[in-house]
Each structure stands twice: as structure tokens, then as C-alpha cells.
Amino acid sequence: MLLLGIDLGTSSIKVSVVDADTRKVVAATSYPSDTEREIQSPRHGWAEQDPELWWSDVQNGIKAVIDGGGFDPLSIAAIGITYQMHGLVLVDKAGKVLRPSIIWCDGRATEVGGQARKKLSDSYLLTNMLNFPGNFTASKLGWVKAHEPEIYHQSYKMMLPGDFIAFKLSGKITASPSMLSEGVFWDFKKEDISEALLEAMELDRDLLPAVQPVFSDHGRLNEATGEALGLKPGIPITYKAGDQPNNALSLGVLEPGEIATTAGTSGVIYAVTDQRYFDPLSRVNTFAHVNHAKDHRRLGILLCINGTGISNRWIKQMTDPGLSYGQMDQKALATAVGADGLLFLPFGNGAERILCNHYLGAHLENIDFNTHDRAHLYRAVHEGIAFSFRYGLDIMKEGGTQARVVKAGKANMFLNQTFIQAFVNVTGLTLELYNTDGSIGAALGAGIGQGYYDKPATAFEALEKLAVIEPDPALVAQYETIYQQWKSLLDNKLEKNNIIHS
Numbered sequence: 001m002l003l004l005g006i007d008l009g010t011s012s013i014k015v016s017v018v019d020a021d022t023r024k025v026v027a028a029t030s031y032p033s034d035t036e037r038e039i040q041s042p043r044h045g046w047a048e049q050d051p052e053l054w055w056s057d058v059q060n061g062i063k064a065v066i067d068g069g070g071f072d073p074l075s076i077a078a079i080g081i082t083y084q085m086h087g088l089v090l091v092d093k094a095g096k097v098l099r100p101s102i103i104w105c106d107g108r109a110t111e112v113g114g115q116a117r118k119k120l121s122d123s124y125l126l127t128n129m130l131n132f133p134g135n136f137t138a139s140k141l142g143w144v145k146a147h148e149p150e151i152y153h154q155s156y157k158m159m160l161p162g163d164f165i166a167f168k169l170s171g172k173i174t175a176s177p178s179m180l181s182e183g184v185f186w187d188f189k190k191e192d193i194s195e196a197l198l199e200a201m202e203l204d205r206d207l208l209p210a211v212q213p214v215f216s217d218h219g220r221l222n223e224a225t226g227e228a229l230g231l232k233p234g235i236p237i238t239y240k241a242g243d244q245p246n247n248a249l250s251l252g253v254l255e256p257g258e259i260a261t262t263a264g265t266s267g268v269i270y271a272v273t274d275q276r277y278f279d280p281l282s283r284v285n286t287f288a289h290v291n292h293a294k295d296h297r298r299l300g301i302l303l304c305i306n307g308t309g310i311s312n313r314w315i316k317q318m319t320d321p322g323l324s325y326g327q328m329d330q331k332a333l334a335t336a337v338g339a340d341g342l343l344f345l346p347f348g349n350g351a352e353r354i355l356c357n358h359y360l361g362a363h364l365e366n367i368d369f370n371t372h373d374r375a376h377l378y379r380a381v382h383e384g385i386a387f388s389f390r391y392g393l394d395i396m397k398e399g400g401t402q403a404r405v406v407k408a409g410k411a412n413m414f415l416n417q418t419f420i421q422a423f424v425n426v427t428g429l430t431l432e433l434y435n436t437d438g439s440i441g442a443a444l445g446a447g448i449g450q451g452y453y454d455k456p457a458t459a460f461e462a463l464e465k466l467a468v469i470e471p472d473p474a475l476v477a478q479y480e481t482i483y484q485q486w487k488s489l490l491d492n493k494l495e496k497n498n499i500i501h502s
Contacts, residue, residue: 250441
């Protein structure tokens with residue numbers, strides 16, 4: 001039996017076909033393969049993408065993986081979907097997309113979220129919702145109602161990006177507690193959609209999809225789409241989850257105390273807990289994990305840094321677009337730890353949660369025209385990203401998160417030796433790298449939802465550990481000194497911009 005996993009990322013989609021018995025990948029592809037999907041920014045601080053372009057990429061990715069051969073597509077028995085979190089998709093009754101998706105790093109809705117916070121007590125938001133509305137999906141929907149009322153009133157359903165892909169495959173629109181919690185629609189005390197939040201934002205509950213578990217039947221591949229893609233009509237979509245809970249799933253991170261990390265366009269540390277944890281300043285967030293249920297509380301404490309891989313991409317485009325990421329890494333490694341005093345703050349991709357939902361902008365500090373070259377820029381960017389992980393991890397530790405070992409798929413920034421070196425030595429964490437990614441996790445999630453595995457952990461019994469990287473005592477003190485310089489720079493910028501951060 002084969003399982004199909006779809007990972008809708010910000011820069012591309014990835015499709016994997018996995019053998020359910022061996023858990024091995026039999027075919028995989030990314031689309032587009034030679035470029036990265038653009039983010040449209042019609043105004044400063046805005047970030048949008050066309051959902052129909054996502055759908056086109058998904059179709060092309062599925063066709064490409066089938067055309068590559070090596071398996072029988074008629075043996076695919078279930079489909080799983082993971083996706084970039086928090087994006088808002090609006091469709092009318094005919095299923096037509098009404099506007100570009102307002103994606104995760106768009107900062108326009110912070111004021112709407114702030115207004116809702118004033119109407120609702122912090123006590124309710126933190127103890128029931130475990131988060132402030134901030135810039136999440138509910139606030140984005142509130143922004144559309146306030147600023148584009150004609151679009152709001154034409155809307156039949158709001159969806160997250162993964163819901164939209166499932167809808168295009170099957171015609172069915174669903175959501176789950178995990179998905180609704182990432183949009184900050186979910187009341188964890190009632191284990192239901194928050195009527196108080198909807199009332200405060202004056203949002204219509206009918207716009208929200210029907211709620212069902214993450215691992216369940218979210219629709220079946222319709223005949224026309226199946227025939228167009230070369231797949232058997234009727235295949236069930238048995239799993240949908242945001243990219244970060246899905247990344248944790250793909251690493252077998254399911255139980256309290258287990259921690260996953262990822263460093264794609266954004267960077268995340270994700271710690272599983274059985275407690276209704278909240279950060280009083282909402283600098284880190286708590287969402288329902290994929291295996292959360294009313295009688296089996298499993299929540300994910302999520303630290304997010306928006307400007308991770310996108311910083312690396314930006315510096316590449318600004319200096320030498322023809323250079324590979326591997327070549328950038330080698331140049332960075334050839335320079336001294338600390339980039340000869342060059343410091344980088346990677347906060348140029350929208351409002352940052354760890355900065356209390358404020359936009360600071362990215363900063364390069366201490367540039368010396370006689371000393372610094374491109375290699376120093378690359379190292380400073382890689383180290384600055386790692387330092388932002390340390391900054392956020394310290395916030396998580398304030399809330400009691402105990403971190404010693406963290407798991408990651410060997411992908412994206414975790415292919416970068418400069419970043420890995422800085423990450424393990426400045427955080428003090430032991431890093432375990434595994435042969436997995438989001439599309440593989442989505443495929444195995446489909447197997448769980450389809451009932452092929454007796455429990456989620458069974459799906460990951462064959463997970464292959466590729467490497468264990470531990471802090472180097474000779475480098476820990478050196479990185480700590482540089483980190484404190486970096487943190488002092490950040491604190492000064494926050495103070496000058498009147499941003500509360502502690």
C-alpha cells in the first residue's frame with residue numbers, strides 16, 4: 001500500500017509517495033524545482049500568495065512524481081496534507097477564491113487583534129485560548145471584514161491553506177481543533193470554537209468549516225481531478241495539519257517533553273506538553289498538537305522566528321544569485337566564528353511573535369569596509385538566525401520548558417554547517433538529525449488517519465537517525481560571548497523602538 005504526502009510550503013510544494021509497510025520513500029519531487037515561489041507585498045508589511053497558484057503547483061508536483069515512475073499510482077490508498085500555517089483563504093459558494101491569501105508573515109492585522117484583546121480580558125484569552133489574537137488567522141478575517149466588507153460578505157467559507165488544497169482535491173471543506181487553534185479560534189477549556197472571540201470580532205461562525213479530528217476522512221478525491229492527475233478517484237484525504245505540528249509528527253515527537261525544530265522560510269522550536277501552558281506576553285504560542293483530544297491533552301508550545309531561511313535567501317539574491325546554498329555555507333565556514341564583529345538581526349519578515357508581535361526590521365551592524373566581504377555576510381546571517389533561536393528558547397525556558405535534545409529533519413537550514421555549529425553551541429542543545437521531511441510526515445499521517453497503523457508512534461518506528469551533533473566545549477564560551485553582544489544590540493533596538501520584550 002502506498003501513501004501520498006503533500007507539503008504546501010511558502011516557497012514550493014513537495015510531494016512524496018511512501019510505502020506504508022517499509023515507511024520508505026518510493027518517489028518524491030518538489031515544484032517548482034528550479035525557482036522559489038514569490039511572496040507578493042502590495043504594501044509594506046503585507047504578504048500574499050495566490051491560492052490558485054498553490055493548486056497549480058500541487059497538480060504539477062503530483063503529475064511530476066507520477067511521471068517519474070517507479071511505482072503504481074493506482075496503489076495509493078490515502079492522502080495527507082501539510083501546509084504553511086495561519087494563512088487566510090476565502091471562497092464564495094461556487095468555490096471561487098475571492099482574494100489572494102493573507103499568509104502567515106503578513107503584518108496588517110495586528111491592530112485588529114489588539115482591538116479584540118481590549119474587548120476580551122487577558123485572563124480569558126490566556127487561560128482559555130492560550131494566546132492573544134495577535135496577527136493570526138482570526139485577526140486576518142477581522143481585517144477583511146473591516147477593510148474589504150464586500151469580500152467578507154461574498155465569502156462562503158474561510159479556510160487555511162491546507163483546507164483549500166483538500167477542497168480542490170475533494171470538494172469537501174473541513175477543519176480540525178489543531179487547525180482552528182493555530183488561527184486562534186479555539187477555546188481549550190470548552191474544547192470548541194470560541195463564541196466569545198467571534199462575538200468580539202463580530203465574525204460569523206458559519207464561515208468556519210465543520211470540525212473533525214486531524215486523523216479522519218477530510219474528503220475523497222473527486223473523479224475529474226483523479227483522472228486529470230492519474231490517480232484513482234475516491235482516495236480518502238485522511239490527514240491535514242499545519243507544517244509545524246506535522247514536522248513534529250514526522251520526527252515522532254508526540255509526547256510531553258519531546259521537542260522538534262525546523263528552519264525553513266521561518267524557524268520553529270516545538271515542544272509537546274500535556275499542560276494548558278501560555279506565555280503571559282504571548283511571545284511563544286500554544287496550539288493543539290495532531291494527537292490532541294479532549295481526553296488526551298497534547299499541546300505544542302511553538303516558538304517562531306519569521307526571518308530564518310528567507311534571510312538566507314535574501315542575502316544570496318543580494319550578493320550572488322548564482323551561488324548555491326552549499327557554496328554560501330562553505331564560504332561562511334572559512335571565516336572566523338563571530339564574522340569578525342559583524343552582527344545580523346533577522347527580523348525583516350513581518351511582525352515577530354517573540355518581539356510581542358512587533359515589526360523591528362532586519363539589521364546588519366558593525367560593517368567594516370576594509371574587513372568584511374560576502375563570506376562575512378553569510379556567516380553573520382547564519383549566526384544571527386541561530387542566535388534568534390537561542391533568544392526564543394530562553395523565553396520558552398521561562399515557562400518551564402526543559403530542553404536538552406532537539407530533533408530535526410536534515411533539510412533547509414539544517415543542511416547548513418555554519419548554522420548548525422552556531423545553533424548547537426549557542427543553545428547548548430544536542431541536535432539529532434533524521435531522514436525525513438514534511439511531505440513524508442504527511443504521507444505517514446495519512447496512514448494513521450486511514451487506520452493502517454494502530455497508533456501514531458507505530459508509523460515512525462523505522463525513522464532513520466542520520467547524525468547526532470553535540471555542543472563543542474571549545475566553542476560554547478566563544479559563542480556565548482558573541483550572543484551576548486548580539487542580544488545587547490537587539491535590546492537596544494527594542495528600547496529605541498519602544499517594544500516591550502520582557
